[in-house]
Amino acid sequence: MDYFQIPAQDLGxxxxxxxxxxxxxxxxxxxxxLEMVNTIKEHNARGEKTVFxxxxxxxxxxxxxxxxxxxxxxxxxxxWFFNMDxxxxxxxTYIDKESPLSFRGFMDRTVYTKVDxxxxxxxxxxxxxxxxxxxxxxxxxxxxxxxxxxxGGIGINGHLAFNEAQLELTPEQFAALGTRVLTLTPExxxxxxxxxxxxxxxAMPNKAVTIGIKQILGARKVRLGVFREWHRAxxxxxxxxxxxxxxxxxxxxxxxxxxxxxNAIAAGQPF
Numbered sequence: 001m002d003y004f005q006i007p008a009q010d011l012g013x014x015x016x017x018x019x020x021x022x023x024x025x026x027x028x029x030x031x032x033x034l035e036m037v038n039t040i041k042e043h044n045a046r047g048e049k050t051v052f053x054x055x056x057x058x059x060x061x062x063x064x065x066x067x068x069x070x071x072x073x074x075x076x077x078x079x080w081f082f083n084m085d086x087x088x089x090x091x092x093t094y095i096d097k098e099s100p101l102s103f104r105g106f107m108d109r110t111v112y113t114k115v116d117x118x119x120x121x122x123x124x125x126x127x128x129x130x131x132x133x134x135x136x137x138x139x140x141x142x143x144x145x146x147x148x149x150x151x152g153g154i155g156i157n158g159h160l161a162f163n164e165a166q167l168e169l170t171p172e173q174f175a176a177l178g179t180r181v182l183t184l185t186p187e188x189x190x191x192x193x194x195x196x197x198x199x200x201x202x203a204m205p206n207k208a209v210t211i212g213i214k215q216i217l218g219a220r221k222v223r224l225g226v227f228r229e230w231h232r233a234x235x236x237x238x239x240x241x242x243x244x245x246x247x248x249x250x251x252x253x254x255x256x257x258x259x260x261x262x263n264a265i266a267a268g269q270p271f
Contacts, residue, residue, distance in 0.1 A: 003240035004233055006266045015239035016253040019260045020265035027061035028261045032151055035223060036061070037068045039148060040079060050079045052139070053150035055161070055212060056103035058225045059110065061151075066114045067133040076121040080144060082137060082215075083107060083128045084152060084161035090179050092131050095205060101196060104128055131209040133178040141215055150219035154226055154234050154260075156191040158247030163211035164188065167246045174245035178212035189194045191230070216249060222258040224249075231266035 012019040022028055038053065043050045069076065085097045086103045097105045112126060129137045141147060157165050165184050166174055183206060193201045217223065226235050238249040238260065245251075252258040 001237075001241075002173050002215045003236045004270050006236055006240070007269050008174050008264070011181065011236070011262070011267050012239075016147050017236060017249075017255075017258050017260055018194075019204070019239050021264070023264055025060060025227050025265075028030050028227065029058065029064055029265050031221060031261050032058070032225055033068060035149065036065050036151070037072070037074055040069075040074055040076065041072075043077065044149070048078070049144065051082070051147045052080045053084060053143050053147050053152070053161075053216060054107075054268065055084050055152040059106070060111050060122070061225070063114075066111060068266060069119060070074035070114075070116050073116075073119065076115065077119070079121050080125045080127065082119070082141065082147070082211060083105075083126075084216075085210040086128050086131075088131055088207040088209055089186050090183065090206055092207060092209075094131065096106050098170035099203065110112065125246065129179045129209045130210050131181050132182060134181060135210060137179045138215060139212055141218075147219035149223060150216045151219040151223050151225075154190055154217070154224055154231065154238060154249050155187060156230055156234060156239065157187040157250045158234065159185075159188060160213060160216050160224075160248050160252075162188070162208040165215040165246045166250060169245040171243050171245055171251055173236050174213060174248065175217055175251055176214055177214045178214050180212065181207060183207055191252060209223060213248060215249065217255060218256065220253055222252055224252075224260045225262075226266040227263050229265055229268070231262065232268050232270040233261055235260055235266055 040050045189204045197203045243250045
């Protein structure tokens with residue numbers, strides 16, 4: 001695993017996924033927000049719809065996005081936002097929307113209630129995967145003609161959305177997985193507990209519903225942002241490691257238009 005020894009100044013050279021080291025986190029958030037707004041503007045000018053897959057993590061792009069939308073009077077009426085995932089109770093129902101862990105609640109508080117109502121898309125175009133009918137998202141994306149851009153981050157075990165590693169699958173088998181309910185891995189629960197629960201792993205949900213890796217890989221563009229110290233190893237394995245279902249983000253090495261933006265912290269050499 002010599003790629004762990006790649007210094008920050010060489011990160012991105014000969015990478016199998018383009019990597020763009022930037023400065024502070026704000027630069028990464030700005031790039032993501034600007035691509036969202038510019039894509040919507042271009043599609044609106046052509047009378048075309050815009051379909052995004054959106055994360056809750058990273059999230060720093062959303063205040064910038066909202067500000068640009070409101071300032072430039074960018075209509076979202078012909079936009080569809082599919083959120084990547086949501087935590088579930090053990091009985092496979094959504095956690096309470098008022099929970100600070102709820103991605104549905106976050107999007108309402110941070111995006112949908114902040115956009116000028118005259119510009120906002122209707123509720124039916126703000127879509128979360130449904131644990132009672134996971135395939136609904138996949139069918140709707142297909143009806144809309146696919147996803148323009150899938151935005152996201154990368155988990156400590158290489159997951160995209162909550163598409164957790166499945167070592168028993170070939171990359172081809174893994175790439176075919178659609179939207180589904182699953183049990184979160186100990187690695188994911190631990191990493192998320194550090195940021196969301198003060199390290200209380202037992203206070204994290206055990207289950208989630210996630211948009212499929214098939215839908216992410218099928219997007220015409222994929223844009224990822226990474227920021228944390230542990231992303232130093234993650235981004236190098238993503239961009240230089242072998243393609244494997246044991247580290248799902250590596251499947252993007254076969255994508256025609258994927259990119260990873262890092263801040264200076266995540267670009268640093270792991271050890």
